[in-house]
Amino acid sequence: MSGDPIRVMVVDDHPMWRDGVRADLESSGTVNVVAEASDGGEAIERARESMPEVVLMDLNLPTVSGVEATRRIIEESPHIKVLVLSASAEEADVLEAVKAGASGYLLKSTPSSEVTDAVRRVRDGEPAFTPSLAGLVLDEFRRVASKDPNEPGLTPRENEVLKLVAKGYTYREIAEQLFISVKTVQNHVQNILTKLQLRKRYELMRYAIQRGLDRAED
Amino acid sequence: MTITAPERSRRSLARGALLFRWIALGWMAILAASHAEPMRNSPLAWASIGAAGAWTAWLTIAGKSWSWRVLFFDLALCCWLVVCSGFVVPEHTIATRAFFATAYPASAALLWGVAHGAFAGLFAGLALSAALLGSRLANGVHLQDLSRTAWQSLGGSIVLYLVSGGATGIVSALLVRTSEEAQKATDALIVEREQAARLRERESLARQIHDSVLQALALVHKRGTELATQTPPPAAEVAKLAELAGEQEAALRSLILREPERAPAGQRSLREALEAISRSVDGVPVTVSAVGPIWLPRGKADELAAAVRESLANVAEHARASRAAVFAEEEGGDVMVSVRDDGVGFSYDEHALREQGKAGVLKSMKGRIEEMGGSMQIRPAPGGGTEVTFHLPSA
Numbered sequence: 267m268s269g270d271p272i273r274v275m276v277v278d279d280h281p282m283w284r285d286g287v288r289a290d291l292e293s294s295g296t297v298n299v300v301a302e303a304s305d306g307g308e309a310i311e312r313a314r315e316s317m318p319e320v321v322l323m324d325l326n327l328p329t330v331s332g333v334e335a336t337r338r339i340i341e342e343s344p345h346i347k348v349l350v351l352s353a354s355a356e357e358a359d360v361l362e363a364v365k366a367g368a369s370g371y372l373l374k375s376t377p378s379s380e381v382t383d384a385v386r387r388v389r390d391g392e393p394a395f396t397p398s399l400a401g402l403v404l405d406e407f408r409r410v411a412s413k414d415p416n417e418p419g420l421t422p423r424e425n426e427v428l429k430l431v432a433k434g435y436t437y438r439e440i441a442e443q444l445f446i447s448v449k450t451v452q453n454h455v456q457n458i459l460t461k462l463q464l465r466k467r468y469e470l471m472r473y474a475i476q477r478g479l480d481r482a483e484d
Numbered sequence: 485m486t487i488t489a490p491e492r493s494r495r496s497l498a499r500g501a502l503l504f505r506w507i508a509l510g511w512m513a514i515l516a517a518s519h520a521e522p523m524r525n526s527p528l529a530w531a532s533i534g535a536a537g538a539w540t541a542w543l544t545i546a547g548k549s550w551s552w553r554v555l556f557f558d559l560a561l562c563c564w565l566v567v568c569s570g571f572v573v574p575e576h577t578i579a580t581r582a583f584f585a586t587a588y589p590a591s592a593a594l595l596w597g598v599a600h601g602a603f604a605g606l607f608a609g610l611a612l613s614a615a616l617l618g619s620r621l622a623n624g625v626h627l628q629d630l631s632r633t634a635w636q637s638l639g640g641s642i643v644l645y646l647v648s649g650g651a652t653g654i655v656s657a658l659l660v661r662t663s664e665e666a667q668k669a670t671d672a673l674i675v676e677r678e679q680a681a682r683l684r685e686r687e688s689l690a691r692q693i694h695d696s697v698l699q700a701l702a703l704v705h706k707r708g709t710e711l712a713t714q715t716p717p718p719a720a721e722v723a724k725l726a727e728l729a730g731e732q733e734a735a736l737r738s739l740i741l742r743e744p745e746r747a748p749a750g751q752r753s754l755r756e757a758l759e760a761i762s763r764s765v766d767g768v769p770v771t772v773s774a775v776g777p778i779w780l781p782r783g784k785a786d787e788l789a790a791a792v793r794e795s796l797a798n799v800a801e802h803a804r805a806s807r808a809a810v811f812a813e814e815e816g817g818d819v820m821v822s823v824r825d826d827g828v829g830f831s832y833d834e835h836a837l838r839e840q841g842k843a844g845v846l847k848s849m850k851g852r853i854e855e856m857g858g859s860m861q862i863r864p865a866p867g868g869g870t871e872v873t874f875h876l877p878s879a
Contacts, residue, residue, distance in 0.1 A: 375733065397809050401773035404813070408775065432773040433824050434809020439867035 271298040272389050275318035277309040277335070278351075279327055283374075287322060287351075290378035297385060306330025313339045313346060319389050322381075323368070325352045325359050333362045340367035347388045351381065357402055364403070364459065365466035370394025392437065393455050400432035403458065410465070418461060427454040489663040494598060497656055498550075501594040505540050508587035512536070512565075521574060529572045532565055536588060550599040559596065559608050562589035563615035570622030578623040586641065589615070590648045597652030605649030613642040675749045700732045734763070754778035754819065757789035758810050765793070767800030768808050768825070775813040780878060787852055788821055788876060791860070794849045795823040795872045803827025805869060819876045826869040 274297050278284050284302050291297040301316040303309040307330045313321060321339060325332035336348045350363045350371040360371050369388045372381060373396075384394040404425075411419045420428065423444075430440045437455075441448045516529055523529055539561055543554075565585040570578055589612050597605025616638065620627060630638070704725055711717045711725070755774035762770040780788070792810060799808050805827030812821045850860045858876035865871040 375730075397771045397773040397811065401775050401811070401813075405774075405776045429811070429813075432775075432809075433811040433822055433871075434771055434773075434807065434826075435824070435865075435867065439865075443866040 271296055272320060272385060273298055273300045273316070273318045274385060275299070275301040275303065275309070275313060275316060275321045277303045277306075277321060277327070277332070278324040279304050283324075287378075287381070291382055291385065294379075294382040297382060304328075306332060306335035309335045310338045310342075314342065317343065318346060320385050321346060321348045322351050322385070323348050323363075325350060325363060333359065333366050336363055336368050337366040349384060349388045349394060351376075360399060361402055361406060361462075364399070365462050367463055369459070371396065371399055391456070392452050393459055395431050395455055397432050397434045400428050403462065404428055404432060406462070417465070420458060420461070424454050424458050427451060428458055431455070489667040490660040493659040493663045494656060497652070497659060498595070498598050501591060501598055501652070502540075502544060504594065505543070505588070505591040508591060509533075509537055509540050512585060512588050521577075523572050524574055525571055528568060532568045535561065536565060550595065555596060555599060559592045559611055562592035563611055563618075565589050566612060566615040567618045567622055570619035573623065575624040578620060578625060590645055593645050593649030594652045597649045597654075598656045600653070601657045602650050602653030605651070605653035606646060607649070609642075609646035609649035612645040616641055616645075671749060697732045697736055700728050704729055748779055750782055751779045752782045752785040754780050754785045754788060754812055754821070757785045758792060758812060758821070761789050761793045761796065762810060765796045765800060765808075768796070768803075768805050770796060770808045770810060772810045772812075774811070778812055778814050778819065778878075780819065784856060784876065784878075787856060788819070788874060791849045791853055791874060792821060792823055799823070799825040799827060799870075803829075803870065814878055817878050819874075819878045821874045821876075822871055823873075824865050824869065824871040826865070826867070829864050829868060829870055 274291060276284050276287050276291075276299055278287070281304070284304075288299045288302070291299055300318050301312040303312045304327075306327045309321070309323070309327075310330070321336075323332050323336055327335065330338075332350065332352075336350070339346055339348060348363075348368045350360070350368045351374055352359065352363075352371065353374045363371060370384060370393050372384055372394065376384075388394050407420050410417050426444065427440060430443065435443070437448050437451045441451050444451070513533055516523075516533060539558070543558075566589050569585040593605055593608040593612060596608035617627065620630070620638070707721070707725055711721060755772070755777050758772045758774065762772045796808060796810075799805050803825045805825035808823065808825040810821065810823050812819070814820075853860045853874055853876065856876060858874060860875075861873045863871055863873075
């Protein structure tokens with residue numbers, strides 16, 4: 267996976283942290299940090315101007331939140347991948363970010379070599395799913411299924427794959443275990459993410475329709 | 485063994501019934517002794533009274549539990565007392581004679597009511613009523629020959645038996661229900677207090693950590709500035725600063741990671757227990773992933789977490805793994821926890837463990853889980869390493 271360096275934008279409200287991440291990423295020689303932003307609004311603008319391939323996004327941002335910025339950036343430019351790099355593992359935030367379209371999430375304490383690796387994988391279309399994120403997503407799908415069995419859930423295969431991710435297996439190990447290709451594992455994980463994101467859109471739509479109907483009755 | 489509040493109130497009611505039993509026994513003996521006319525069968529009368537006395541004494545000393553055997557024996561004895569009075573008084577006189585077994589048999593109805601409520605009390609009352617009719621037959625009286633007043637007195641006795649059984653049953657059930665409610669209210673209060681205490685503990689913890697974080701930051705600031713002026717900066721000192729910052733980060737993270745979840749009484753989140761354990765393991769980085777908080781009885785969660793701790797310690801010591809992952813989920817009343825490492829594998833080989841004198845560790849882990857009705861499996865993990873899986877019924 268060589269070739270041109272990966273174009274990355276770093277979004278964080280701490281300048282020192284941005285400098286650190288930039289230095290780490292660029293020292294690997296495979297990444298070129300093309301833009302930085304210190305809040306959500308700035309991130310949306312800079313993404314438009316510099317067209318990065320991957321955005322490293324903090325969630326806790328002033329003015330526009332990281333979740334909202336993620337949603338807007340992906341809406342405007344669906345080919346941009348967002349990788350969340352957050353200090354806290356607040357379940358709600360992480361899930362919201364993934365629903366907003368983030369391709370993965372890492373804790374800020376992750377060693378820089380792993381961050382660089384995740385950036386490369388996310389650019390190549392492989393979602394960066396940590397085991398704990400897989401557990402959260404499994405829980406989310408089960409809660410929804412118990413509330414409304416008609417909601418589209420996970421297929422048995424997707425469930426199996428997600429469980430193996432939660433158990434800490436890499437995609438390669440999962441592929442070996444299920445006798446499928448790594449690419450197929452990636453597709454399953456991508457489909458799981460898409461289902462989460464679709465449900466979010468469906469929820470928003472239903473909410474909008476309800477509001478609209480309420481207003482029409484007035 | 486602790487006695488619950490409902491059980492306590494039931495027992496105090498039973499003590500009252502026992503007192504009544506002794507008084508009735510005494511009255512029965514007095515009536516028999518002061519009987520004016522000669523009895524038809526006085527040995528039978530005194531043998532029956534003696535049996536009742538022995539039984540009453542046994543109930544007083546040993547009768548702490550009312551098994552069905554005790555209840556039925558008591559009812560049979562009391563029915564016999566009623567019937568036997570028919571054999572004891574002169575023939576055809578039972579309707580007009582104050583016969584000595586009237587009050588004592590009512591104790592059976594009382595005991596049944598106390599033990600199992602109104603319906604059981606009524607059942608015992610009905611059995612005694614039937615025995616009452618039997619006593620007329622034993623006395624040579626045909627029921628169709630009974631006069632109106634004889635029927636009235638018979639009816640009065642029957643009502644007495646039914647009412648004593650039914651009423652005690654109602655009172656007993658009411659007492660039990662009331663004290664159950666009181667117990668529940670007390671439990672809720674205790675849970676609330678525990679939560680308040682946890683919150684206070686957390687607040688003081690937060691203060692401590694904030695304190696130490698501020699101090700550490702000040703130190704990093706000061707020393708960092710000083711070190712920046714030295715060329716080259718001393719690597720060891722810089723590393724120490726980084727380590728200090730790392731420790732504070734971990735402490736702060738464990739605090740802000742998640743609000744302590746509101747635990748149902750006596751339960752613990754398995755996820756929290758596993759996360760606490762993963763932070764305490766040295767030598768291998770551990771990730772924890774759980775589907776939901778997974779509430780378990782506190783003892784169960786602790787035992788499972790202890791078994792996981794032993795597996796992780798084993799991984800850190802023998803597996804030469806670069807990482808370990810703990811996964812937990814609950815599905816259909818079954819809790820599953822897996823501990824997986826990417827090490828050299830066979831780290832749980834029983835033969836090898838025995839040679840190192842460590843078979844005991846494996847056995848204790850397995851034993852603990854099996855004692856709680858669970859199971860433990862060990863298999864080589866695909867792609868290298870080992871996967872240990874624990875299954876446990878969640879209820």
